[in-house]
Amino acid sequence: MASLKTVLVTGASKGIGQATADLLAHEGYNVIINFNKSEKEALSLYNKLKNKGLSVRIYKANVSKKNEVKDMIDFCIKEFGTIDILINNAGISQEKLFVDITDEDWDNMINTNLKSVFYCTQEVLKHMISKKRGKIINISSIWGMIGASCEAHYSAAKAGVIGLTKALAKEMGPSNIQINCITPGVIQTGMLDSYNQNELNVLRENTPLMKLGSPKDIANCVLFLVSNRADFITGQVISPNGGFVV
Template identity: 65%
Template sequence: MNNKTALITGSSRGIGRATAKLLANNGYNVLINYNKSEKEAMNLYNELKSQGCSVSIYKADVSNVNEVNSMVKFCIGQFGRIDVLVNNAGIAKDQLFTDITNEDWNEIMSVNLNSVFYTTQIALKYMIPEHSGKIINISSIWGLVGGSYEVHYSTSKAAIIGMSKALAKELGPSNIQVNCIAPGAIQTDMLSNVSNEILENLKDETPLMRLGTPEDIANCVLFLASDNSNFITGQVISPNGGFVII
């Protein structure tokens, strides 16, 4: 056991689930966060507990600052510290820009961006006194290059990149590393409504000729969470199979 604690938002499914499993199996105490996917979260919790992993679970809407505050306090109560924060929770919508309502815009910003602000700011109350910590924010390739029909989503993910870079400069003297992961097309529920034709086109446009898996992203999180990344901060790593090369 490495006795380090990781709080992973939106960890009941997809990238968050794979990350929770990988970190737990590598000796981290893991707090599984979910909001609506209780069944999936409980299945993950029970699976990891049966394997002897040190895990706990907490329901919180991370777009609500009061619920985030309670979740972080719960994590501290369970494990005594937070060493790694993975801001993974997010939603996406395909919409023409002219069809986006104020409610659509605010929902995307609340879940994708405000949640990162709330969770990070509250977690830092515990990281800064320890002069140690890793903050890993999950963005998207569309935050790097923009995606048509996803202007609000792209905007929220681009903002996360800017936040990560600025915060890395601010927190460097406190020995806290802040990095960003911008996944490409990953086989998660976000692609469940995409046609097979579009999925095949995505594969064809990817030099490695496949879609990414949640485990591809989880492996990147594990590296950034580890001591092997102690001299890396303010960076954007994009596991996308070569779909976007900058």
């Protein structure tokens, strides 16, 4: 049985999830690459890492579906015998006036960005609690901290992730399980595809470091939190945002 620590990264086919899975695999972790729709990108990442001799697996699951999450966690245990770290990264975004948000828009946002964290965390904790160890990193957003105009449902879901992190950190602390939250600032991922150059320039100008973040910036933060250097950190909201929120 592999002795390396095992990490599950949800939504690992693109952006922050991809950078995180890539970095952790190179750092010697067993990594399960979860994807739902972006099979081409997920397979590309898997093949790249596998060809380097790194310990990776790939698994398709809609993390807003409880039965698919359970099957995925069972797969992780079957493959590696344990699951030590969960990175709840899967998420979607949408810009829309609040009065135009439909029931479907709201449910899709909450299910993908918040309910998925509930399902994945609950299933993983069944294994972590008995072992008295584990780490969970939830990827939220600065908009969950301060809100974003025309992204009320996104902001609400991401704020829910922050609240869940803090509550669970208190509940799981006696079981030696650390649960933290990362709230990225404006990061250069596909979620910015709808922004024009002028809008991106405004975001840069409103960031004290005068630049947008990269997925690797967030992955580096994840790497620290999952390491033994962060064993006394739990219930915290850490925001790599270039000073956008201070």
